[in-house]
Amino acid sequence: MNPLDRIGAVVSKEFRHLWRDPRAIAIVLLMPVVQLLLFAYAISFDVSHLPTIVVDADRTPASREYLRDYVGSPLFEIVEYADSPGAVEQAFLRNTAEVGVIVPAGFGRTLAGGGQAKVGVLIDGSEPNSARVAQAYTNALNLLATQQVAIAWADTQGVDVTGLGQLEPRVRTWYNPERRSAIFLIPGLIVVILAIVTVQQTAVSLVRERELGTAEQLTVSPLRRGELMLGKLLPWTLLAFIDLVVITALAVWVFGVPFRGDPGVLAAGAALFVFCCLGIGLVISAVAPSLDVANIAALLLTFLPAFLLSGFVFALNQIPVALQWFSMVFPARYMITVTRGVFLKGAGWGELWPELAALGIYAVVALAAASLLFSRRTR
Template identity: 40%
Template sequence: MNVRRLFAMAYKETLQIWRDPRSLAIALLMPLMQLVLLGYGVSLDIRHVPLCVYDQENSQQSRAVVKSFVSSDWFSISRTIHNQTGIDYALNRDQCIAALVIPADFSRRLAATGTAPVQAVFDATDVNTTNIALGYAQGVVAQTNAQIADGWAATHGILPSLVGQVDLDPSTWFNETLDSKNFIIPGVVAVILALVGAELTSLTISREWERGTMEQLISTPVTATEVMLGKLIPYFAIGFIDAGFCLVSAVYWFGVPFRGNIGTLLITTGLFIVVVMGIGYLISVRIRSQLGASQIALVLTMLPTTLLSGYTFPIDQMPAPIRAITFVVYSRYYVTILRSVFLKGSGLSDLWAPLLGLSIYALIIIWLAARAFHKALD
């Protein structure tokens, strides 16, 4: 390996990236776009579920129940309805996801027995949302129950503490606010880096074939290793710039708490960039058209990273065969590392298992990449 040739190669590649609108867009615009799309578009939290209310009684007590739904922030009233068919209509027209029905004898039964049923109807076409909304509704009702029970006990001369109540006092660690954003955004960083890294390098060798410059290049004494390293150095720098942008945005824009150590973050991120860029480079060596190479890079990064890295779908919940497959999905290691570094403040020694996975991956990719490119036309 010769430093002069390596430098010539890296300098030339930098100039080409700088003058290629496609590479520039991938390097600079894509991270921003993805961050906005994925950062805002993907959220597992549900707020302001549209709720229709059919209050048949309209008493002070029934209104108190409705109010407890609204003040929870989980629901917001999209319509008030005055007959039974109105519920069908509203659900059919997607005017609400849930409908709350309070019977006409609500406060009379409450006064007599201390309990009174209310009905909630859910549009269950989206099972996930329905389940979450149902959970919220139960939460709201439980809270209301407690208040009413206290009130009922008081009016019947019983001390409130004697009315049997069991409270669960949950304690959540690492993501205290149970904000799904804190869980999603580190994953988004992994998705962006995987996509951008592999897309960029997938163009590098195929560009030389496509433009016919490869034949001249391989007629020179430059070695295959010099070509590989010379080409990857500028992309590695771009990868770090993009990583910095994403990580800073995660903390200062999306407000994800960062409890770890910058050094740990840089080392693991560098390792991940090596892996994704190596994969892009391998694709580029095999596929001689830029479009083809970038399509394959898209499929090989975006799909496994979004589906199998645990970024949105928890790996624990996957069927065993699929779970086995996730071990070859390089991003699963990085997603785990990022979440732990961000939320738990884990250091390198805590992360030995995913770090080992990622390191083995990087070694294999480097080994394959170094052997992939041959200076020959056949």
């Protein structure tokens, strides 16, 4: 009567279940790759080539020169030249443009006369992210244009501005200088995928045994509860690590995500995070009365928090304070700090120990809660 033999029996049985269930294989092996492709190629928060409609009512060399800045910028793509401001609304409604630039008649004359020439910029705000970016771009572009106008004017007045004190900020973006969203998203995506693979499967697997009656059969057998749990957790831990290695390899070699930190920290974080997830999965399976409930609970407790309350998509310090507190209940936020730290910032044990400690405590609490709930069922 060797505990290892019994655990081994459960492990090989779990792999057989997986092997017979094409959907589970797809979730474990294909979903990570599909998500990776989706997030790396299709879903992007990068905003460029904003479709722009231009209305030049002035038609002077000055207005043309002003609009040339838009034409030359990779951030804007002129999709239409129109004569009347009404065309902008038409374009917004038809979704052919997101930015409208209107140069009113008299623009050139006002400028030449030293007056304040007004330019209208309309932004389609129904998509807030690109609207915000479009606003920032046009502000910057107009600031530059104003500067050039001022220099040109000073020149005509015979004033030499080269002696004028000026302020020039040197802004540099670290870790992701091109601010590619793939680089920002993929380290977070690893966490989301690990959570889905582990929580969903463990949550469902014990409930299924309960419905089949095999769970009760096993409680009557010499198999201890701890052995059953371990036997069920080991295969998923292994699969989670396979997923981790595959995604990391794809991220680094295919998508050019930098890996600057210590692989040991990533592995330790991933192990602790997987234990957290398996704990959550076991808690769900102890409480859920049916397979459907277990599935939905797993989705609500991992998928959504991993997406929305982890910093994966929305920076945690940008969400309401109450939600920031709420996010601490889910392990994904700590793990995303670890993956981003290791991949992008080259952070190591010294910087990431608080997150690793949080994950460790979380794992202990979740697994303890799970085994408590299981023993309570049999009382």
